[in-house]
Amino acid sequence: MINTFQTSLAPQPPPPVPPRHHNGSHPILIPTHLPSQSHSKSVLHFLVGMVLLHLFLSIGGFIYLSFKMNYIFLQEKQQPYPAQEFLPVANMQKGQLQEKPTKAFARMLVLQPSVTQIPNQGYLLWDKSHSDLSNISLLHKSSRLEILKPGKYHVYSKVTFSKSDSKRPLASKVMLRKSEVDEEKPVMMAYCSLDSHKVSFPNMCTAMQGEILTLEKGNQLSIWVQDTALVDYEEGATTFGIYEL
Incomplete structure (x- = not known):
């Protein structure tokens, strides 16, 4: 009689057992997606824009302060000083002005x-x-x-x-x-x-x-x-x- 329960295929070994960790926990792998090329360009453009904006603001502030200081200096230079216009000295006791005495x-x-x-x-x-x-x-x-x-x-x-x-x-x-x-x-x-x-x-x-x-x-x-x-x-x-x- 012919045995119908036997095949010509050789028996297959069992699948390998995955390694075990000492702490008994198994790593959980979460699949992530790499950022797209368009998103990286947007971030780079934003950073470059912020740097340029900060540079322009610094230069503009420096120019403004320079003009402001020059304007104040010219205003003070044009104002005459009382001590250069006349030579009276203050009499603190009488609260009046009197001329500096001339030597004989x-x-x-x-x-x-x-x-x-x-x-x-x-x-x-x-x-x-x-x-x-x-x-x-x-x-x-x-x-x-x-x-x-x-x-x-x-x-x-x-x-x-x-x-x-x-x-x-x-x-x-x-x-x-x-x-x-x-x-x-x-x-x-x-x-x-x-x-x-x-x-x-x-x-x-x-x-x-x-x-x-x-x-x-x-x-x-x-x-x-x-x-x-x-x-x-x-x-x-x-x-x-x-x-x-």
């Missing part, structure tokens, strides 16, 4: 005496039209300077002699009179001498002096010489100055 000074140039003037009167005259005066007055036929502000002053004189005196040395004295009723007295003096043997050039000498004096209001100063005819009256040769310290 006098720079005098000698005035040549006229032909009708007695040459040996002794006091030099000063040319007011060619001299500088501030808070000091010229009195007594242009021979005395009157102090109007009390204080310490630098007093100087320069007297140049072109002729000698055979009996006395050439002298220059600064005379002080405290008031009209007081007697004057010398407070400064200087001497010089001429060499009568040198005849190849003009014979001259200069008596110069300078002191710091404390003067009161109403004091009067003058320059005395023994003979005004011996003085050299060339411009700048004989001067008299008083400067408040």
